[in-house]
Amino acid sequence: MSLDEFRARLDRTAVSVEALLDRLLAPDPLPGEILRPARLVEAMRYAMLGGGKRLRPHLVVEAARLFGREDDGVLRAAAAVELVHGYSLVHDDLPAMDDDELRRGKPTLHRAFDEATAILAGDALVTLAFDTLADPATDADAQIRIDLTFTLARSSGIGGMAGGQMLDLEAEGRFAADGRPLAGGEADTLRLQAMKTGAILGACLDMGAIVGRAGEEDRQALSRYGRLVGQAFQIADDLLDAEGEADLVGKATGKDAARGKATLVSLLGIETARLRLSKLVDEAQGSLARYGSQADVLRQTAAFVASRRS
Amino acid sequence: MSLDEFRARLDRTAVSVEALLDRLLAPDPLPGEILRPARLVEAMRYAMLGGGKRLRPHLVVEAARLFGREDDGVLRAAAAVELVHGYSLVHDDLPAMDDDELRRGKPTLHRAFDEATAILAGDALVTLAFDTLADPATDADAQIRIDLTFTLARSSGIGGMAGGQMLDLEAEGRFAADGRPLAGGEADTLRLQAMKTGAILGACLDMGAIVGRAGEEDRQALSRYGRLVGQAFQIADDLLDAEGEADLVGKATGKDAARGKATLVSLLGIETARLRLSKLVDEAQGSLARYGSQADVLRQTAAFVASRRS
Numbered sequence: 001m002s003l004d005e006f007r008a009r010l011d012r013t014a015v016s017v018e019a020l021l022d023r024l025l026a027p028d029p030l031p032g033e034i035l036r037p038a039r040l041v042e043a044m045r046y047a048m049l050g051g052g053k054r055l056r057p058h059l060v061v062e063a064a065r066l067f068g069r070e071d072d073g074v075l076r077a078a079a080a081v082e083l084v085h086g087y088s089l090v091h092d093d094l095p096a097m098d099d100d101e102l103r104r105g106k107p108t109l110h111r112a113f114d115e116a117t118a119i120l121a122g123d124a125l126v127t128l129a130f131d132t133l134a135d136p137a138t139d140a141d142a143q144i145r146i147d148l149t150f151t152l153a154r155s156s157g158i159g160g161m162a163g164g165q166m167l168d169l170e171a172e173g174r175f176a177a178d179g180r181p182l183a184g185g186e187a188d189t190l191r192l193q194a195m196k197t198g199a200i201l202g203a204c205l206d207m208g209a210i211v212g213r214a215g216e217e218d219r220q221a222l223s224r225y226g227r228l229v230g231q232a233f234q235i236a237d238d239l240l241d242a243e244g245e246a247d248l249v250g251k252a253t254g255k256d257a258a259r260g261k262a263t264l265v266s267l268l269g270i271e272t273a274r275l276r277l278s279k280l281v282d283e284a285q286g287s288l289a290r291y292g293s294q295a296d297v298l299r300q301t302a303a304f305v306a307s308r309r310s
Numbered sequence: 311m312s313l314d315e316f317r318a319r320l321d322r323t324a325v326s327v328e329a330l331l332d333r334l335l336a337p338d339p340l341p342g343e344i345l346r347p348a349r350l351v352e353a354m355r356y357a358m359l360g361g362g363k364r365l366r367p368h369l370v371v372e373a374a375r376l377f378g379r380e381d382d383g384v385l386r387a388a389a390a391v392e393l394v395h396g397y398s399l400v401h402d403d404l405p406a407m408d409d410d411e412l413r414r415g416k417p418t419l420h421r422a423f424d425e426a427t428a429i430l431a432g433d434a435l436v437t438l439a440f441d442t443l444a445d446p447a448t449d450a451d452a453q454i455r456i457d458l459t460f461t462l463a464r465s466s467g468i469g470g471m472a473g474g475q476m477l478d479l480e481a482e483g484r485f486a487a488d489g490r491p492l493a494g495g496e497a498d499t500l501r502l503q504a505m506k507t508g509a510i511l512g513a514c515l516d517m518g519a520i521v522g523r524a525g526e527e528d529r530q531a532l533s534r535y536g537r538l539v540g541q542a543f544q545i546a547d548d549l550l551d552a553e554g555e556a557d558l559v560g561k562a563t564g565k566d567a568a569r570g571k572a573t574l575v576s577l578l579g580i581e582t583a584r585l586r587l588s589k590l591v592d593e594a595q596g597s598l599a600r601y602g603s604q605a606d607v608l609r610q611t612a613a614f615v616a617s618r619r620s
Contacts, residue, residue, distance in 0.1 A: 033467075037476040174424075195344050
């Protein structure tokens with residue numbers, strides 16, 4: 001599969017997910033809803049629509065495709081992960097958290113609207129994610145829907161994504177008496193990253209396997225791939241923060257150094273980090289051996305995650 | 311059933327829910343979780359443990375009991391609603407939202423900890439609610455678990471609780487050019503209240519009916535009771551805010567008037583509001599006719615909601 005073909009596949013999923021999010025965030029209330037306040041709809045749409053690579057939905061979709069599943073239900077599972085990702089960005093950007101002004105090259109939600117609206121929009125987005133998974137439109141089988149719900153909840157809560165953001169704030173020395181960053185070692189940094197970004201990336205593969213009715217061995221292979229891609233993603237992110245240009249990345253760069261926070265790049269140096277990244281990509285690709293050329297898209301995805309420039 | 315017997319029943323559920331929340335918020339990670347950050351566990355426990363009437367869990371438990379179901383699974387469903395209620399209080403209290411200093415007579419979470427921790431604790435609480443429902447421990451039947459999830463998600467998201475909080479901020483004139491409260495009429499106020507507090511109270515009865523495997527007619531009767539109790543709850547709340555003493559209520563009172571916000575009390579006057587409250591209680595009790603004396607607890611609950619002093 002050529003890079004152009006890969007890009008086209010990635011883009012196609014992004015377009016489909018955008019269209020589905022547009023429908024999920026329509027102004028009209030669903031059965032059981034009383035009213036969707038216009039301001040809240042607008043804020044949620046601002047946070048979710050208009051781009052992004054949609055890497056997480058892509059992972060769900062491509063994992064499910066390995067098992068021959070390719071339909072609107074898979075996209076709904078993919079959109080649910082994206083809603084959780086989107087809510088986490090909105091809340092992480094808040095003044096009390098990372099206090100960011102830019103996200104994907106435009107003002108963050110609390111700058112474009114206000115803090116109260118941003119908090120509520122995040123709350124309504126995470127709730128919509130679980131609503132979307134629980135809706136029979138996602139899968140006729142209740143067991144599949146509840147497995148998806150469980151996987152997304154457990155990976156994004158206190159022991160996963162939300163907990164990872166807590167550790168991240170702690171690593172910055174936010175709650176230390178002297179306000180100085182903690183001198184976290186490699187193991188601490190890996191764990192923080194595994195929680196903050198790795199858990200959800202891993203959940204994408206698990207969710208693709210769930211909707212695809214994958215057996216235990218397939219689930220384990222994909223789970224391993226997910227963990228490795230998650231680690232690669234984070235090293236690439238650290239490299240971007242250390243080397244990238246804000247214009248290209250669409251958000252502030254150099255933040256980790258400015259905050260004195262340990263990253264794999266600051267711990268290992270740029271060269272070693274690059275080597276490790278390349279090794280992770282090899283391992284991730286190797287974990288898909290059982291699927292032959294069918295898994296070429298996911299192999300390309302691992303390389304793409306490592307080489308991204310924004 | 312005497313008032314003492316009713317109180318004892320209410321207290322027993324509160325004690326059981328407290329014990330279950332204590333277990334759900336234990337420091338050790340569950341399978342699939344990497345680590346539970348100590349600070350986040352502490353903040354979530356601060357928000358959830360140590361009292362409260364646990365009215366919502368009580369409604370779930372008593373609705374389920376009508377159909378002979380009374381076990382740990384029911385309590386888990388009840389605790390999930392309480393987690394959603396708790397997260398909404400934590401986020402509503404934030405400086406950017408209602409900026410409250412007291413909750414149940416102690417400092418609000420962001421005062422006791424800090425804003426970032428409060429935002430994250432709320433996020434992790436709502437996620438834990440869905441995690442709890444999705445866990446097989448709640449019910450062996452996936453269909454029951456996903457119905458619970460769907461009911462809780464739909465009632466607490468953009469078209470329910472979160473949307474209601476948005477309307478509430480709008481009613482205060484938060485986003486108006488002149489910052490003046492909107493002159494909402496009775497219909498607007500009823501709708502706001504139906505979303506902000508009514509939807510979740512209604513969901514409690516629906517969830518009790520779901521775990522109890524209630525048939526369609528039972529579901530409708532309980533749903534009607536839930537709506538009426540929700541309205542009664544809100545009038546009682548408005549009366550408390552207008553008349554109550556902060557010491558007793560455990561949070562600031564007189565806030566609605568200070569913010570110039572329309573309430574049923576300001577729209578109807580205290581006497582008419584009291585009359586309407588009493589009528590709602592009668593109707594709620596009447597909607598349980600099919601259950602005879604079995605529903606005495608829920609009848610007492612309607613009266614209790616209307617007469618509470620804190």
